[in-house]
Amino acid sequence: MKSVNISSIDFKKGGGLVPVVVQEASTKSVLMVAYANEEALRETLRTGYAHYWSRSRGSLWKKGETSGHVQKVKRVLVDCDADTLLYVVSQRGYACHEMKKSCFHNRLPRSPLEAKV
Amino acid sequence: MKSVNISSIDFKKGGGLVPVVVQEASTKSVLMVAYANEEALRETLRTGYAHYWSRSRGSLWKKGETSGHVQKVKRVLVDCDADTLLYVVSQRGYACHEMKKSCFHNRLPRSPLEAKV
Numbered sequence: 435m436k437s438v439n440i441s442s443i444d445f446k447k448g449g450g451l452v453p454v455v456v457q458e459a460s461t462k463s464v465l466m467v468a469y470a471n472e473e474a475l476r477e478t479l480r481t482g483y484a485h486y487w488s489r490s491r492g493s494l495w496k497k498g499e500t501s502g503h504v505q506k507v508k509r510v511l512v513d514c515d516a517d518t519l520l521y522v523v524s525q526r527g528y529a530c531h532e533m534k535k536s537c538f539h540n541r542l543p544r545s546p547l548e549a550k551v
Numbered sequence: 552m553k554s555v556n557i558s559s560i561d562f563k564k565g566g567g568l569v570p571v572v573v574q575e576a577s578t579k580s581v582l583m584v585a586y587a588n589e590e591a592l593r594e595t596l597r598t599g600y601a602h603y604w605s606r607s608r609g610s611l612w613k614k615g616e617t618s619g620h621v622q623k624v625k626r627v628l629v630d631c632d633a634d635t636l637l638y639v640v641s642q643r644g645y646a647c648h649e650m651k652k653s654c655f656h657n658r659l660p661r662s663p664l665e666a667k668v
Contacts, residue, residue: 435657435658436656438657439659455584462580464574464581464637466630467570479661511656511659513583513657514649514654534631539628540628540633541627542557542596543554544596544599544626
């Protein structure tokens with residue numbers, strides 16, 4: 435595991451934003467994907483709580499600010515081409531606004547034959 | 552876990568593409584993030600091997616087609632707002648072109664105090 439700096443993150447490719455995969459530290463479950471700009475990432479590193487850029491609201495967003503379902507960040511990992519982040523977190527309550535642990539609670543059938551029609 | 556159809560995936564939001572988080576089924580490690588258009592997703596479901604849309608090459612891409620480092624797809628999950636996918640896979644060889652199991656092999660220090668200067 436190599437240590438890198440914020441300046442190495444490629445925010446330009448995504449118009450100022452990078453996707454952030456969020457993984458629960460204890461279960462290793464993938465909780466959600468959100469987006470961060472440089473400010474959101476700096477706030478995350480400074481406070482130890484996950485911050486994102488809300489694309490729908492156009493504003494900085496501390497996850498759980500109103501619901502209390504905050505994410506305490508244990509590690510921030512960066513992928514090999516520095517255009518995607520992975521927050522490893524301890525999730526309080528639910529990651530999903532539908533009151534589920536993970537946002538990934540739907541599945542696609544593997545083949546048309548599996549599909550419920 | 553609710554079963555959904557391809558037609559429910561929101562490809563429009565990302566200009567025809569959705570981000571795909573890729574997780575190793577056995578270790579639950581997050582391996583990489585790539586992008587899929589509808590064709591790549593259909594090829595994934597049809598063949599059982601991970602396909603993506605290469606943004607740099609502008610073409611459909613079967614992961615491991617040349618390297619042999621294919622991803623056998625066990626499940627395809629969809630998030631609550633249907634704009635992000637999660638492929639749960641069995642990875643042959645390495646997910647990362649740098650011959651590492653996961654592309655997330657760099658870390659950011661949690662605070663400026665942790666940074667190596």
